[in-house]
Amino acid sequence: MNLPDKVYALAFGAHPDDVELSCGATLLKIIDEGHRVAVCDLTHGEMGTHGTPETRRVEALQAREIMGYAARDILDLGDSELFYTQENLNDIIRIVRAYRPDVVFCNPPEERHPDHVKASRLVHDACFYAGLRRIETSLDGTPQLPHRPRHLLYYIQFRQLEPDIIVDVSSTFEHSRKGVTAFGSQFYRNDQNDEPVTLINRKEFLTGLEARAHSLGEQIGAKYGEGFLLAGTLAVHEFSTVFLPVP
């Protein structure tokens, strides 16, 4: 791995496509605002009903191109084996210290898929431990400096969690759908007649996601929205940049 440059936002997902499905439009918005974004998938998604680890890796890298991420790393922490071990924590700490993000996104703590819950805990704790200088890690033989991200945001997946904040993604939502459909092995296609039906490859799944983005957007007077839960309390340092005046 080459030593990467710092990014503003780093988004983790238990499986390739978690990030695009849940916060892709927000990541595009951040990129449009002139910041660098990286993504890290914790597994290859090798236990999924459809696609092989190799096809999912190729799809993840295609999605990176479409979305314009500065980097995408795919760790191999083991789909359905995403256990809370020191080794897995250290792998995530190493990524956090490598990219030195200000904001981290990850799976929510309450979810249908157990891997999402496990990923959430691992990333939450790794972000804390990454700031402790007595926990030593290195990358390509180079010792890493401690780094703790300023904000941790949980995106929303299957469970309809009540968001703490909703991001107006009206300008980027359509583009973000292209990042989702890069994962062609996972979602509905016209030629998939004989394949087993899963929750996410039903024809209705992607339209359901769009309906949710509409519904969240509705709550803030926007066409599309993506919702997030805050892992901590949001500190307001410059009041009028958070609570904008009426245009």
Ligand SMILES: [Zn+2]
């Ligand atoms: Zn997933």
